[in-house]
Amino acid sequence: MKESLSLVQRLSAHPDSRCWFVSWSPNGTLLASCGGDKAIRIWGKEGESWVCKSVLQDGHQRTVRKVAWSPCGNYLASASFDATTCIWKKKSDEFESLTVLEGHENEVKCVAWAPSGNLLATCSRDKSVWVWEVDEEDEYECVTVVNSHTQDVKHVVWHPTQELLASASYDNNICVYKEEDDDWECRATLTGHTSTVWSLSFDATGQKLASCSDDRTVKIWRECPAESGQGDVSWKCVCTLSGYHSRTVYDVAWCHLTGALATACGDDAVRVFKEDETADPEQPVFSLAAHMAKAHSQDVNCVAWNPKEAGLLASCSDDGDIAIWRFQEED
Amino acid sequence: MASHFSGVLQLTDLDDFITPSQECVKPVKVEKKQGKSVAKIQIEDDGSYVQVNQDGGRQKLEKAKITLNDCLACSGCITSAESVLITQQSHEELFKVLRRNKASETEHKVVVVSVSPQSRASLAAYYDLSSSETGRRLTSFFKGLGVHHVFDTSFSRTFSLLESQKEFVERFQRREQDSKALPMLTSACPGWICYAEKTHGEFILPYISTTRSPQQMMGSLVKDFFAGQQGLSPQQIYHVAVMPCFDKKLEASRSDFHMNKAETREVDCVITSGEVLKMLEEENVSLNDVKPAPLDTMFSSVHGDDFLRHSGSGSGGYLHHVFINAAKQLFGEEVKELTYKTLRNKDFQEVTLEKDGVVLLCFASAYGFRNIQNLVQKLKRGKSPYHFVEVMACPSGCLNGGGQVKPLPGQNPKELLQKVDELYRADSPSVPEEDTHVAELYQSWLQSVGSERAKELLHTQYHTVEKMTNGLTMKW
Numbered sequence: 115m116k117e118s119l120s121l122v123q124r125l126s127a128h129p130d131s132r133c134w135f136v137s138w139s140p141n142g143t144l145l146a147s148c149g150g151d152k153a154i155r156i157w158g159k160e161g162e163s164w165v166c167k168s169v170l171q172d173g174h175q176r177t178v179r180k181v182a183w184s185p186c187g188n189y190l191a192s193a194s195f196d197a198t199t200c201i202w203k204k205k206s207d208e209f210e211s212l213t214v215l216e217g218h219e220n221e222v223k224c225v226a227w228a229p230s231g232n233l234l235a236t237c238s239r240d241k242s243v244w245v246w247e248v249d250e251e252d253e254y255e256c257v258t259v260v261n262s263h264t265q266d267v268k269h270v271v272w273h274p275t276q277e278l279l280a281s282a283s284y285d286n287n288i289c290v291y292k293e294e295d296d297d298w299e300c301r302a303t304l305t306g307h308t309s310t311v312w313s314l315s316f317d318a319t320g321q322k323l324a325s326c327s328d329d330r331t332v333k334i335w336r337e338c339p340a341e342s343g344q345g346d347v348s349w350k351c352v353c354t355l356s357g358y359h360s361r362t363v364y365d366v367a368w369c370h371l372t373g374a375l376a377t378a379c380g381d382d383a384v385r386v387f388k389e390d391e392t393a394d395p396e397q398p399v400f401s402l403a404a405h406m407a408k409a410h411s412q413d414v415n416c417v418a419w420n421p422k423e424a425g426l427l428a429s430c431s432d433d434g435d436i437a438i439w440r441f442q443e444e445d
Numbered sequence: 446m447a448s449h450f451s452g453v454l455q456l457t458d459l460d461d462f463i464t465p466s467q468e469c470v471k472p473v474k475v476e477k478k479q480g481k482s483v484a485k486i487q488i489e490d491d492g493s494y495v496q497v498n499q500d501g502g503r504q505k506l507e508k509a510k511i512t513l514n515d516c517l518a519c520s521g522c523i524t525s526a527e528s529v530l531i532t533q534q535s536h537e538e539l540f541k542v543l544r545r546n547k548a549s550e551t552e553h554k555v556v557v558v559s560v561s562p563q564s565r566a567s568l569a570a571y572y573d574l575s576s577s578e579t580g581r582r583l584t585s586f587f588k589g590l591g592v593h594h595v596f597d598t599s600f601s602r603t604f605s606l607l608e609s610q611k612e613f614v615e616r617f618q619r620r621e622q623d624s625k626a627l628p629m630l631t632s633a634c635p636g637w638i639c640y641a642e643k644t645h646g647e648f649i650l651p652y653i654s655t656t657r658s659p660q661q662m663m664g665s666l667v668k669d670f671f672a673g674q675q676g677l678s679p680q681q682i683y684h685v686a687v688m689p690c691f692d693k694k695l696e697a698s699r700s701d702f703h704m705n706k707a708e709t710r711e712v713d714c715v716i717t718s719g720e721v722l723k724m725l726e727e728e729n730v731s732l733n734d735v736k737p738a739p740l741d742t743m744f745s746s747v748h749g750d751d752f753l754r755h756s757g758s759g760s761g762g763y764l765h766h767v768f769i770n771a772a773k774q775l776f777g778e779e780v781k782e783l784t785y786k787t788l789r790n791k792d793f794q795e796v797t798l799e800k801d802g803v804v805l806l807c808f809a810s811a812y813g814f815r816n817i818q819n820l821v822q823k824l825k826r827g828k829s830p831y832h833f834v835e836v837m838a839c840p841s842g843c844l845n846g847g848g849q850v851k852p853l854p855g856q857n858p859k860e861l862l863q864k865v866d867e868l869y870r871a872d873s874p875s876v877p878e879e880d881t882h883v884a885e886l887y888q889s890w891l892q893s894v895g896s897e898r899a900k901e902l903l904h905t906q907y908h909t910v911e912k913m914t915n916g917l918t919m920k921w
Contacts, residue, residue: 217818219644255789256818261452296790298841 119386119404119427122438123164127155133430135180135416142422147436148178154192154202156209157436164438167426170209173200180224185231193225201254215246217252228272228279233257235279237267238354243291245298262289262300269313273279273320274370280323282311288325288335290349304335306351310312313361318370322398323349326363331356331386333378334398353398358385367427369419374441375400376427378414383407384429386441409437449531449691449847451636451715453814453838465637472761534694534713536720536727543591554683555675556664558587559596559744562754563689564718566869567849570861571722574731576868577751583721586730588738597745598686599754601666602659602761605633606877608903609656609763610770613833617775627652628824628831631763633658635696636838637817638907645821646909652824655904659761660686660693661702664711665902666744669703670890680709688715692838701905717848746875753875757783759866760842764796764810764835766877771833772798772801776805783811792816792840808833813840844869 127133131359136147145164154170176195183190190202190209199215199222219240226235234246234254238331241264245257265284272279279291279298288304288311309328316323323335334353361380368375375387386404393399410431420426427439485497492558496504503512539556546553560583562576569579584595609631616626632638632654641649643868657665663686668679676731686693697712704711716724725732746753757765765783772778778798785794788809798806809831811820817836823829839845844865852861877883 218824256815256822257450257789259814259818 117386117388117403117441117443119384119406119439119441121406122426122440124167124433125157125164125436125438127157127166127430127436128434130151131372131434132432133415133434133436134177134178136418136428136430136436137181137183138418138420138428139183140185140421142420142426145418145428145436145438146181146183146190147430148181148192149434150177152176152194154178154181154190154209167207168209170202170211173202173211174198176221179203179222182225182227184227185229189227189232191225191227192357193222193236195221197222197360198284199225199234203252212252213254217244217256217259218242222269224269226272226279228277229274233272233277235270235272235281237270237281239266240420241265241267241283243267243270243279243289245279245291258298260289260291260298260300262291262303263287268310271287271314271316274316274318275320278320280314280316282314282325284310286311286327288314288323288349290347302347302349304349304351306333307331307352310362313365315366315375317367317368319374322352322368324366324368324375326366326377328362330359330361330363332359332363332366332375334400336396352396353400355387355400358387358402359383364414365416365421367417370421371419371424374403374419374420376417376429378417378429380413382410382412382414382431384409384414384417384427384437384439386427404438404441409439410435450695451690451692451838451847453636453640453817454692454695468478476787488733510819530694530698531691534697534715536716536724538714539683539685539716540590540724546591554681555594555677556592556683556685557594557596557667557671558592558685558687559598559601559660559667559712560687561598561659561689561843562752562869562872563598563759563843563846563849563865564687564721564867565752566759567689568721568732568867570864571850574732576754576872578737580752581740581750582732582857584740585735585738586728586732590724590728592685592745594741596663596667596741596743597747597752598659598663599746599752600883601662602755603658603880603883604662604666604903605656605761606755606763606766607883609654610767610774610877612654612656613771614774617771617832627833628652628829629654629833630759631766631833631835631837632656632765633761634692634837634839634843636690636692637836638912639692640817640838641821642907643910648825649821650907650909653907655906657903657905658696660688660696660712660715660832662903663744664697664702666886668707668709668711669902670886671744674782679704679707679711682709683713684711685714685716686712687718687721688848689718689843690839690848691717692847705758712770717846718850719848722850722898741771746880748873748875752872754869754872755877756809758835758842759844759869760812760835760837764808764833767833768796768798768806768808770878771806775802778805788854789819790816793819796797806833807831808835810835810837812837812842814838837860844897 127147128151131149131151133149141275148154152174155166157164158167174194174196178192178194180193188204192200197218201212202209203212218238221239224237225260232248237243243260246254247257248254263283267281267283269282281289286307289300290302291298292301307327307329311325311327314325326332332355333351335349336352338348338350359379363377363379365378377385383397385399386408388403390399409432414431417429425441430436487495565576565579569576587595613629616629620626630652667684672679696714697715702711755762769780772780783796792812794810796808807830852858
């Protein structure tokens with residue numbers, strides 16, 4: 115069984131700037147990208163090629179670091195270094211700025227929608243993680259502000275099925291939050307990485323969490339059920355992928371259709387790992403299935419699997435480009 | 446080390462209030478012998494510096510040190526603002542002043558300690574005593590160390606409540622002419638004030654009550670009235686406040702509370718409930734073994750030998766008192782009991798006065814950063830329905846302040862907070878408008894100084910603070 119990663123298309127998405135992040139819409143037909151040029155671009159397929167469908171230009175005063183689609187696909191949230199998070203509403207092919215969430219002290223590093231659709235999480239260099247709630251009138255209110263990290267929080271991600279939030283930080287830790295009483299609390303701190311944790315990705319069921327770090331490793335964590343009904347859950351590191359990346363791993367993405375794990379690395383490469391089916395699920399084993407050494411001409415910042423089309427992977431880089439890849443197993 | 450300050454203040458960046466910069470202007474005296482030979486300096490494995498002379502002799506070099514005492518917010522040091530504040534105002538400083546008093550006749554200061562009822566309740570919970578018994582024993586303990594007077598900030602809080610009531614009625618009456626008269630936001634919490642000055646500046650400041658907090662009311666009482674009465678100059682008094690949080694140290698150091706002519710602060714030092722516990726431990730004293738002493742009634746709210754409290758929240762009861770007074774003054778309604786409605790979470794509550802289906806007054810209390818956020822954002826969007834909001838930076842308010850005595854190992858924090866709350870409420874309530882002593886002071890002290898000076902003594906002002914965007918001061 116041989117696997118390969120082949121280039122489908124390269125897009126000059128944010129020319130003369132960096133492309134920081136790409137995100138597929140829930141139905142897989144649109145790709146949103148954002149970058150150092152303060153803009154967000156929406157890409158769609160016309161015939162066989164991906165083209166730019168619209169540009170969201172004046173939403174932010176500084177770099178747009180991440181974008182996230184709401185589970186229904188009608189809203190887009192963008193997190194910016196200008197300390198705000200903008201919520202955009204999709205109106206046929208155009209996007210309109212609905213509201214701007216203020217409150218963070220400085221650069222917002224990430225935004226993520228909860229699967230339920232009415233909670234939003236943001237995190238920032240101000241070390242805090244905020245949870246927001248949206249009501250029927252599209253009004254956003256702060257539900258909680260949690261200060262569990264001691265440094266810049268790089269990434270937040272929601273569990274695919276439970277109301278559980280995870281965050282990754284420059285302080286080398288991962289925090290897992292749950293709602294308790296009428297407030298959110300950090301219920302578990304996952305230590306193990308020896309440098310900044312840049313990104314997180316849950317597998318399809320949410321039983322496993324992948325993290326990637328400046329320490330050049332990817333770690334897989336598994337939720338351990340509570341002992342004797344204690345209530346508090348713990349996460350254990352069950353696998354560490356080391357020796358594969360020669361620089362910081364900036365992003366990790368778990369495909370919810372195939373279980374493949376993609377990484378974005380500071381050595382300009384995109385890698386795909388596959389889990390060995392014969393291994394003990396409590397002690398997973400991953401092997402390198404594909405390695406595109408010069409995926410980009412500079413650091414790869416993000417990788418994202420298309421949620422509907424198996425094997426379709428997008429990546430973006432400091433070189434300003436988006437690359438679309440097909441990962442397939444050949445006989 | 447985790448910060449001691451409130452969550453709200455931590456997110457505000459203290460360094461913008463007290464600015465450390467990169468150059469220390471203090472000349473450092475180091476003992477050095479004049480030598481003709483050239484020496485090398487080696488750095489050892491442990492990081493220490495060793496001078497190696499030409500003849501091979503080695504001397505370990507002393508670290509050049511500057512005590513934080515010498516650094517009084519000069520053009521700067523690398524020490525963070527937080528450390529400056531915590532070291533300048535500490536129980537060690539109080540001990541130093543008391544020691545200096547014992548040692549010198551000429552450099553004698555009159556030491557006054559003002560204890561907040563929340564701190565009393567916190568220590569009461571620790572020692573399993575009533576709040577009044579704790580107060581009596583604290584009086585004894587402090588006086589045994591050389592403190593001259595021990596007062597109670599519930600007394601000065603009466604002034605804060607009365608002034609807040611008056612201020613609200615005035616604001617309500619001019620709400621048509623002044624778009625920023627309402628909602629009136631309370632001013633007693635320094636964590637909230639500093640956050641407002643830093644993050645929302647000009648937009649929010651006009652809404653904030655100018656009434657002084659109980660701590661600073663006591664500052665006026667002690668360093669203006671009391672000083673005059675005792676024939677002392679303000680700097681001859683060393684005024685210590687015992688408070689439930691660290692943010693109060695920042696409040697005491699505000700330039701608005703610095704008496705420029707006398708070159709002294711109205712409150713010289715704020716120590717927390719936890720620091721008082723440290724003092725007791727350092728002196729090897731348990732309050733359980735201390736004999737109670739009679740209370741200093743001059744600036745204390747007492748009935749016989751027991752302390753009196755105010756109704757309403759454990760954070761001062763501002764909402765309670767302003768609401769009842771406003772209902773009476775503005776609508777002739779006598780309100781006996783307030784019905785609180787919990788909104789989004791237990792730290793966000795609402796109280797309304799309705800008559801014939803019309804909402805006459807809509808008040809709220811918003812504690813904790815998330816609720817402050819939502820309140821301010823609503824205000825900014827013009828969607829706030831409130832006339833008055835009691836704002837506190839700490840979830841559950843002052844009884845849960847960052848400087849309160851921490852739970853013992855194994856002790857449930859929620860249960861401890863409940864205990865502190867019960868002890869706080871066990872004291873009998875007194876009505877500010879019926880306090881004859883306070884009324885008398887309004888006559889004798891405040892009338893006599895004229896309305897301008899009275900305003901300075903009872904009210905304060907706020908200033909927009911600019912964000913520091915200097916790359917050198919950024920913490921990465």
